[in-house]
Amino acid sequence: MHLSRRHFLNMLAAAGGSSLVYNASLAMDFMSKDAKLTSLNLPPANDKNKSIVILGAGIAGLATAYELEKAGYNCTIIEASHRAGGRNLTLRHGDLVDELGNPSICNFDDNHELYMNCGPARLPGHHQRILHYCKALKVPLRIFANSNRLAYLHDSKNFGGKPVRIGEHMADGRGFVAELAHKSLTTGQLDAGLTEEDIAKFKQFIAAFGDLKESGLYEGTERAGSTVDRMLFHAKPKAPKSLTELINSPLFSRLQFMSEAYDWGEPLMTPEGGMDKIVDGFMGALKSPVILNAQVKSIYQGDNEVEVSYVKDGKVVKHKANYCFNNIPAHFMSGIYNNLSENYRTALGALKRGKLFKIGFQMKERFWEDEGIYGGISYTDLPVTQIWYPSNDIFGEKGIMLGAYVWGNEQNEYFERMTPKQRLIVAAENGEKIHPGYAKYIETGVSIPWSRMNHMMGCGSRMSEDDHKKYFSLLQQPDGRHFMIGDQISYHPGWQEGALASAENALSIFSQQVGK
Amino acid sequence: MYRIIAISFMLLFVSFSNAQNMIATPSSVVPCTVCHGTQLMGNKSNEAPRLAELPAWYIERQINEFKAQGRGVHPDDHSGAEMLPSAMLLTPEALQEVFEFIAVVKPPQPEKTLHGDIERGKQLYMQCVACHGAAGEGVEILKAPPLAGQNDWYLLKQLQHFKSGVRGANSKDSSVQTMVFASKALSNETDMIDIISYISTLNNETGTN
Numbered sequence: 142m143h144l145s146r147r148h149f150l151n152m153l154a155a156a157g158g159s160s161l162v163y164n165a166s167l168a169m170d171f172m173s174k175d176a177k178l179t180s181l182n183l184p185p186a187n188d189k190n191k192s193i194v195i196l197g198a199g200i201a202g203l204a205t206a207y208e209l210e211k212a213g214y215n216c217t218i219i220e221a222s223h224r225a226g227g228r229n230l231t232l233r234h235g236d237l238v239d240e241l242g243n244p245s246i247c248n249f250d251d252n253h254e255l256y257m258n259c260g261p262a263r264l265p266g267h268h269q270r271i272l273h274y275c276k277a278l279k280v281p282l283r284i285f286a287n288s289n290r291l292a293y294l295h296d297s298k299n300f301g302g303k304p305v306r307i308g309e310h311m312a313d314g315r316g317f318v319a320e321l322a323h324k325s326l327t328t329g330q331l332d333a334g335l336t337e338e339d340i341a342k343f344k345q346f347i348a349a350f351g352d353l354k355e356s357g358l359y360e361g362t363e364r365a366g367s368t369v370d371r372m373l374f375h376a377k378p379k380a381p382k383s384l385t386e387l388i389n390s391p392l393f394s395r396l397q398f399m400s401e402a403y404d405w406g407e408p409l410m411t412p413e414g415g416m417d418k419i420v421d422g423f424m425g426a427l428k429s430p431v432i433l434n435a436q437v438k439s440i441y442q443g444d445n446e447v448e449v450s451y452v453k454d455g456k457v458v459k460h461k462a463n464y465c466f467n468n469i470p471a472h473f474m475s476g477i478y479n480n481l482s483e484n485y486r487t488a489l490g491a492l493k494r495g496k497l498f499k500i501g502f503q504m505k506e507r508f509w510e511d512e513g514i515y516g517g518i519s520y521t522d523l524p525v526t527q528i529w530y531p532s533n534d535i536f537g538e539k540g541i542m543l544g545a546y547v548w549g550n551e552q553n554e555y556f557e558r559m560t561p562k563q564r565l566i567v568a569a570e571n572g573e574k575i576h577p578g579y580a581k582y583i584e585t586g587v588s589i590p591w592s593r594m595n596h597m598m599g600c601g602s603r604m605s606e607d608d609h610k611k612y613f614s615l616l617q618q619p620d621g622r623h624f625m626i627g628d629q630i631s632y633h634p635g636w637q638e639g640a641l642a643s644a645e646n647a648l649s650i651f652s653q654q655v656g657k
Numbered sequence: 658m659y660r661i662i663a664i665s666f667m668l669l670f671v672s673f674s675n676a677q678n679m680i681a682t683p684s685s686v687v688p689c690t691v692c693h694g695t696q697l698m699g700n701k702s703n704e705a706p707r708l709a710e711l712p713a714w715y716i717e718r719q720i721n722e723f724k725a726q727g728r729g730v731h732p733d734d735h736s737g738a739e740m741l742p743s744a745m746l747l748t749p750e751a752l753q754e755v756f757e758f759i760a761v762v763k764p765p766q767p768e769k770t771l772h773g774d775i776e777r778g779k780q781l782y783m784q785c786v787a788c789h790g791a792a793g794e795g796v797e798i799l800k801a802p803p804l805a806g807q808n809d810w811y812l813l814k815q816l817q818h819f820k821s822g823v824r825g826a827n828s829k830d831s832s833v834q835t836m837v838f839a840s841k842a843l844s845n846e847t848d849m850i851d852i853i854s855y856i857s858t859l860n861n862e863t864g865t866n
């Protein structure tokens with residue numbers, strides 16, 4: 142099973158497309174507004190509409206409760222799972238891996254550095270909403286290495302199936318492009334509208350871009366490393382790979398640009414000790430009850446209130462509130478009794494489940510550090526797709542590395558259909574191809590297929606283009622006293638920033654409504 | 658116009674009264690409801706069918722069929738593959754809890770999502786009567802389940818799956834083969850939609866148990 146061309150394109154489209162949308166919204170002024178890192182400061186609650194019920198304790202639900210509580214509302218959060226946080230999940234020693242049909246316990250050693258961020262793992266500097274909450278909740282962050290020139294691109298069908306350092310591919314790619322541009326300028330093909338002086342300056346840029354020789358030729362560069370010790374001898378660059386071989390590799394042509402996406406722009410950040418420190422931060426700050434192990438079964442609105450029922454400890458509990466903020470993944474709504482308007486329900490039904498898959502391995506030695514790799518990601522055309530090296534605990538005794546991070550429906554299903562044990566075996570075999578000896582370092586592992594996880598059943602929900610036009614704006618509005626929230630109600634599903642933007646949008650409509 | 662309003666009021670009323678009749682989910686059935694919905698009413702987004710009308714003998718047969726890899730293993734059986742691990746994990750005790758729960762729950766009738774030619778469907782359904790019963794109530798000795806009360810989108814998918822060999826091809830069970838054979842008689846999707854549209858009209862009579 143290899144990544145198809147279409148899959149690569151989809152991946153890039155997903156990454157590039159959504160960040161374009163986000164870019165546009167930044168340009169419109171969100172960035173300048175959020176850059177101040179102020180909180181939402183909702184107007185104070187009025188007595189008539191004081192009680193709020195929040196369904197689901199995902200990041201959007203928690204932030205909604207936090208903001209409403211500050212404004213004086215009485216909130217209750219009802220959460221189906223045994224824990225708060227939703228997809229913001231960090232696994233450590235002894236934690237439940239709550240896959241439907243395959244529950245298990247995480248066997249990582251009991252050590253605070255040995256954890257796996259199963260959902261979110263990285264935060265870019267322009268996600269000002271989530272960073273605001275990290276600051277407000279005093280969640281310490283540190284820099285997280287996302288791209289690493291010493292990590293690998295591994296193309297099983299090219300370059301003898303051997304992994305190539307990302308920096309080498311980058312240097313060769315730029316070198317060849319620069320050489321071509323230099324030639325075009327010299328032969329006058331690329332000089333439209335440029336003066337002779339412009340051309341000379343442009344040539345300088347091109348030479349610096351690709352590290353060309355004075356001749357304008359690319360003959361390899363020490364940017365990609367050296368074949369001899371660079372401290373004791375003059376650096377001697379490797380000869381560049383053949384251009385035809387390079388462009389035949391999808392890894393070279395596409396995957397090396399992964400971290401060019403706006404949301405993966407360096408430097409990224411991550412909470413010290415695990416992403417769920419943000420959830421801990423919210424839970425510590427909230428005074429409202431968060432009722433766990435309470436699966437919502439029905440949502441009915443009347444004229445002045447919303448009645449929600451849930452099952453807790455073998456009993457049906459009914460809970461009434463003036464308003465409801467619903468953070469439950471939309472695909473569950475067609476299985477929950479409700480009297481939302483027909484249009485709204487159709488719109489919810491148009492949100493489809495997305496799939497993502499991760500594997501975490503506890504490695505008994507940090508063998509990648511011996512290869513000069515400290516953090517970052519290697520990419521491969523094998524099913525595991527990505528291998529992540531931990532940025533924390535450099536030189537530590539052991540480490541948790543991501544043995545797979547898989548996108549695309551077919552690729553996900555390939556792993557979903559296996560037993561958890563089979564998944565780890567395949568991931569170990571894949572890893573061997575990139576790091577010979579890989580498997581013998583593995584002590585234990587867990588797999589997280591998000592579209593099989595209890596009470597989640599998906600990540601990165603999507604709508605067809607047509608449905609999106611028809612329905613999406615409807616879901617960004619309330620249906621009576623019911624507001625839908627979550628990253629699913631944003632243009633950025635699969636990012637906590639999207640979840641928080643949806644909460645912000647709902648809360649601003651809400652405060653206008655109750656303010657009247 | 659007035660009729661539409663009257664009907665939607667009724668729906669609202671029915672829904673409210675159903676919330677009143679909500680039965681607490683036993684712990685071993687909670688995972689089933691994550692996919693199959695409140696009171697096992699079915700969930701189209703998850704492609705998980707309604708279980709509330711199914712008799713114990715049929716559910717048990719299907720669970721065994723999943724366990725024996727007769728269902729849910731075909732490469733194109735995406736929804737069956739999602740069910741498979743839950744069947745593998747199911748203990749006889751938990752299954753008993755499922756039966757007890759199903760015996761008491763009464764979710765509202767499923768919404769119609771298919772709108773075919775009911776009259777034509779009624780004619781076509783003649784070929785199914787012998788096994789599934791005139792009212793779609795199912796016939797235990799033939800191992801043919803009730804069809805009335807089931808989600809229409811699910812029935813359609815199963816007919817397609819039987820016909821294309823996604824369901825039943827692996828089965829060592831001869832009753833399953835009778836259905837594989839019956840599905841071949843349906844020449845196209847229109848036939849299937851028409852039959853199912855007719856089956857949906859049987860819902861009110863046999864509907865809930």
Ligand SMILES: Cc1cc2nc3c(=O)[nH]c(=O)nc-3n(C[C@H](O)[C@H](O)[C@H](O)COP(=O)(O)OP(=O)(O)OC[C@H]3O[C@@H](n4cnc5c(N)ncnc54)[C@H](O)[C@@H]3O)c2cc1C
Pocket residue numbers: 196197198199200201202219220221222225226227228229259260261262263264271435436437438468469470473497498499591595596597600626627628629634635636637638639640
């Ligand atoms: C593999 C992966 C990688 C990711 N990487 C990043 C990243 O690097 N950076 C980043 O910022 N984001 C990332 N994300 C996205 C991030 O995890 C989500 O955007 C965010 O956590 C979603 O929050 P939400 O508020 O939409 O709620 P969700 O997390 O969807 O929470 C929904 C909640 O509803 C609960 N629920 C479900 N059914 C019921 C019911 N019937 N009754 C009551 N409660 C119910 C669930 O248990 C859950 O707690 C990633 C996600 C995944 C899966």
